[in-house]
Amino acid sequence: MLTLVIGNKNLSSWSLRPWLVLKHFDLAFEEVKLPLDTPEFHRDIVKYSPTRRVPLLIDGELKIWDSLAIAEYLNEKVQGRAWPADAATRALARAVSAEMHSGFAALRTNWSMKAVGTATVPLPAQGVADVVRVQELWHDCRSQFAQRGPWLFGEYSIADAMYAPVALRFRHYGATFSSPIAQAYQQQLVQDPHMQEWIAEAQVEVNTHFGT
Numbered sequence: 053m054l055t056l057v058i059g060n061k062n063l064s065s066w067s068l069r070p071w072l073v074l075k076h077f078d079l080a081f082e083e084v085k086l087p088l089d090t091p092e093f094h095r096d097i098v099k100y101s102p103t104r105r106v107p108l109l110i111d112g113e114l115k116i117w118d119s120l121a122i123a124e125y126l127n128e129k130v131q132g133r134a135w136p137a138d139a140a141t142r143a144l145a146r147a148v149s150a151e152m153h154s155g156f157a158a159l160r161t162n163w164s165m166k167a168v169g170t171a172t173v174p175l176p177a178q179g180v181a182d183v184v185r186v187q188e189l190w191h192d193c194r195s196q197f198a199q200r201g202p203w204l205f206g207e208y209s210i211a212d213a214m215y216a217p218v219a220l221r222f223r224h225y226g227a228t229f230s231s232p233i234a235q236a237y238q239q240q241l242v243q244d245p246h247m248q249e250w251i252a253e254a255q256v257e258v259n260t261h262f263g264t
């Protein structure tokens with residue numbers, strides 16, 4: 053049995069990514085949830101993670117940290133089905149996933165993920181540029197792969213999980229869309245039943261003051 057150690061569902065954007073990969077590829081797992089930014093988190097995370105960060109995947113004796121490394125490990129568990137089947141599309145999916153993993157700092161810092169509620173927070177110029185780039189990327193991928201299915205590269209892949217927290221940021225902070233195709237994809241990510249399950253559990257956290 054796999055165990056995924058995560059943070060609050062309302063707040064933990066990095067935790068959401070491997071959680072969605074596990075759900076989309078029907079991998080059974082247990083969840084350990086630690087409340088971010090609390091004494092309890094700092095006390096308990098040392099038992100699990102050398103980086104003292106979430107997410108972390110436990111598979112028997114093996115501990116894997118960092119969302120993208122976890123996603124890659126899960127891809128191996130499903131015989132490579134978590135990336136597109138052909139090499140060229142797979143390379144593109146890895147490129148956009150790497151871009152997400154290492155980039156968009158201004159967007160991520162200023163519009164921190166909140167799975168529930170709404171807020172108005174102005175973005176600095178670099179944050180606006182990040183929003184434009186994400187939408188351009190979504191528009192281009194969806195335009196190219198629409199005939200293969202509703203996800204970024206047609207069938208669901210790790211790339212969709214990587215961008216899922218951005219869809220929640222756009223929802224929470226009311227991003228303006230320049231492309232109807234990008235907007236439809238944002239809706240696709242938010243309306244995904246697994247995402248809806250995550251959002252419902254985030255709402256329970258907020259209602260019960262988990263971590264606050």
Ligand SMILES: N[C@@H](CCC(=O)N[C@@H](CS)C(=O)NCC(=O)O)C(=O)O
Binds near residue numbers: 059088089104105106
């Ligand atoms: N690059 C890491 C980032 C992990 C990360 O920053 N996690 C945050 C929560 S979303 C965390 O554990 N913060 C706790 C802390 O820094 O004390 C990944 O992809 O997993």
